Amino acid sequence: MAQTFETVGVVGLGTMGAGIAEVFARSGRRVIGVEADDAALERGRGHLERSTGKAVAKGKLTEDAQREILGRVTLTTSREDLADADLVIEAIPEIMEFKRGLFADLDRICKPSAVLATNTSSLSVTAIAAGTSRPGQVIGMHFFNPAPVMKLVEVVHTVVTDDGLADDVAALARSLGKTPITAGDRAGFVVNRLLLGYLNHACALLESGVAGRDDIDAAMKLGVGLPMGPFTLLDLIGLDTSYEVCEVLFRETRDRRHAPAPVLRELVTAGLLGRKTGRGFYSYGEAAPAAPKARRAASVSTVGIVGGGPDAAALATALERAGFKPVVAERSDLTAVGEADVVLALSDRPVVELAVRLPHPERLAGLHLVGDGVAEVASTVLTSPETAAAVHDLVKILDRTPVMCGDRAEFVVNALLYAYLNDAVRMLESGYASAGDIDTGMRLGCGYPAGPLEMLDAIGLEAVRDGLRALYAEYREPAFAPVPLLDQLVTAGVRSIREYAG
Structure with missing residues (x-):
């Protein structure tokens, strides 16, 4: 017979814990909220009152319903x-020592039939369960913030x-x-597991000089349709939190992609943790610079295009x-574009081997069109600054956002996206999550337009x-x-x- 869980305890009433308590109280269940001391308990009460108060102000909850919800929550320090x-x-x-100590205490206090759940986002549920006399009744129930x-x-x-x-527990959810x-x-x-691998990879691309912070963020937000770029998201999550999750992932997987990028460690050590400290990858509270207007690409008349x-x-x-003279050539014969003012090689792979076949290799840049609004502009070691600037302007004139990057395999978008998709296939292959759950997790947990397998x-x-x-x-x-698995399919x-x- 399925368990119904009529009385629910929540230990820890920070923003997340108070949100979880509110969710259960909204469902009509009795909730017991526990905090360490009176001051923390009052902060938890404040979280509950503010959250439900906002719902009242927005017309999503009546004042009577708010009182009923709050009335179902008993607050205590015991x-x-x-x-x-x-x-x-x-x-x-998220400190294992604290969680194991708490679960040992709960194991002693709670009735034998009680289920003990952890809201941990990354720590081992098995390790937490092992410290109790009822490991079979310990489970992870990870809510996402804000829980309501x-x-x-x-x-x-x-x-x-x-x-x-x-x-x-799934039925309860x-x-x-x-x-x-x-x-x-x-x-x-x-x-x-999927998100932090991707975010840490973005940090590695930044550190290696493949592309800049703003370009990487623009590429993933405007090119892939993600809610925000990786560095904006890292600042929102908190760089300290992201660093710790990467550490947990690396300790288990020993995968170098999970080892926190040095720039992440450096920012955390400096106390620059993102939005909550006013500065992380971005500085907050400062006016954003005005976007430059598209202008006529200087000294460009003839534009060579390599690719069919x-x-x-x-x-x-x-x-x-737009008033330019385009000349198209196949990769096998570059003669037609040899004297063009700039040459655009349509590709998502390194293009330096095309540049060296031209009489003016400094005039060539790679161009990878992403979606309807982004174009990655890849400079080879031979591309002149004048050519890079001219192609940047051409892309703006064509109403696309230019993403300036180095001439590396898959440039920015595909480098980040394909590695993330590979991680999802690896997760599926391992058998610990289904295809539907993987896709649902990333769509609902991160607001992505589609799951990785989709x-x-x-x-x-x-x-x-x-x-x-x-x-x-x-x-x-x-x-x-x-x-x-991907290769075999x-x-x-x-x-x-x-x-x-x-």
């Missing part, structure tokens, strides 16, 4: 008051979790109006309409596999090598990984 709770969720700081608003809940089971408990996904106990679970297909034809048409199908398995091979050939990073002619996964 853990002993949790003795009769059916479920207790902890939302204390975010729909996703990660339900994390261990190798010793009682049969049926994960299903019961659904009764709260949430969408649960279920995962095995791996560092970072689904969302943070619809992109080359569309680019030539757009340039002609993106993979849309781009094409072979295109991503080949892009990963190019990344591996360039960087020799083991994590960039295509996951065997391409070889077998399978076109949809989601259909394969069922």
